Amino acid sequence: MAVALGLGLPQTRQYHLGRDIPDVARAAEATGYESLWVFERILFPEPARQGLYGVDGLPWPDHYRGAADPLVTLTLAAAATQRARLGTSVLVAPLHGPFQLARTLATLDAASGGRVVAGLGTGWSHDEYAAASVRPFEERGRTLDEVIAVCRAVWGPDPVSYDGDITRIAPSVVGPKPARPIPVLLAGSSRKAMTRLVDHADGWLPVAAGVDQLRAQRRQLEDLAAERGRTRPIRTVLRANARHSARAHENAGRRPLHGSVDQIVEDLAAYAATGPDEIIVDLQSTLRDAHELQDVATEVYEKARAAGI
Template sequence: MATRLGLGLPQMRQYDLGKDVPDVARAAERTGYDSLWVFERALFPEPATQGLYGVEGLPWPDEYRNVAEPLVTLTLAAAATERAELGTSVLVAPLHIPFQLARALASLDAASGGRVVAGFGTGWSHDEYAAASVRPFAERGRALDELIAVCRAVWGPDPVVYDGDLTKIASAVVGPKPVRPVPILLAASSGKARRRLVDHADGWLPAGTGVEAVAAQWRQLRELAEERGRTEPIRTVLRANARHRASAPAGAGRRPFHGSVDQIVEDLAAHAGIGLDEILVDLQGAARDAEELKDVAAEVYEKVRAAGV
């Protein structure tokens, strides 16, 4: 069975959101992409107080200076498409009020005919937490736990009842409901996060850091699921942050998914061999505009399928 392929939607400052998001979404669906994805970056601290991903000295990429709000972007894509799933990879859970986010996702799922996939993470930027979070950084895991529980409650049958730290629902009718239970996927890398995924989520959103690393993480996650008695399958969607250029040096120094279309396709084929369900290819950062993004995305898709992935 072929690996499903998703495409990252244009959220950065070189794009005209109102025009380019629907245009790219329609083109991707016509090309054959199975899903469309957004990510979340709330702000760009200047001067930077913390390195990218919390790694000291690692600079934030310039394209993070202007990233469109993810659910607004996804709504534009939903209105322009009919088939493709609509996913978040990822929403930073503690930057959202759980009840409001649960209702927004349910409404989007209802409006799109049951196409939403909710990907959550805990984030890493202290600056984003200081500006927007509903809980302190130290409590980010608890915030994600409550968000998952509130979503399950709000999306479930009425009357909805929930008693948490942030959210209190005594007894209420909450609608609209999603068309079907919205899959919840987590970007889990640590031991505690993996246990949360195995016990409370539907799937995993790994980052494409290299075949060996992802394969090892996937093996560890499956082993943990067996230990904890999970019988439901874990859906897997790999995020491939791609940087397209005419050519890149071959060899160990090249980062995964960086280089020519052929090099990107080679990496996609290698990661597909791990046995993951889906790969999300995000090509937007290096594209000059929507026309280039559409052209490169179409070429990647055609060559991936021609390679038997």
């Protein structure tokens, strides 16, 4: 069975958000993409206190400047589409109040007819935590735990009640409810992150950083699931951050998912062979405008399906 394919929506500053998000969403759904995805970056520090992903000296990519709010982006896409799932890959959960985030996701799911996929992570930027977090960076794991627990409570039957470190809900009617149970997917590859995933989530959101690395991480996750007695399957949704160029790159030293459409599809095939349930193809960062994004996304989808992906 072919892997499901999703597309990253245009959130970066070269796009006209009010026009391009609905247009790209409609075109992607018509092409055959099964899902539409957003990422979260709330600011671009100058200078940054730390490098990308917390790695000293690694610069933040320029397309992180002015990234549109992920949930507003998904709302625009929801109104323009009928079938495509609407996912976050990822929402930095501790930057949001747990109760309000749970209600927003529930409302979007109800409005879209049950299409939301909640992909959550802890994030890595001290600057973002300083600006928006409900708890210090050092408490990010515990905060994510509470976000998940509050979401499960709010999305469940009334009366809703919860007593946590951040959130206290007296027995209350809280609505609207999601149209169906919203899947929770988690990012991360550390043992602590994978343990949280195995115990509390429906799926995993790895990043395509190398086929061998992905296989190794998947083995670790499977071993941990067996160790902790999990029997229900873990859905794997792989984020493939692609950088398209009109001309093919030399294969010697070429980074995965960088190059022409044919080269990107070749790499997608290698990742698909590792067994993910779905691949998110995010092409937006290097393309000029929404017209080019639609054209390249359509070509990637058609060639991927022709290649058996």
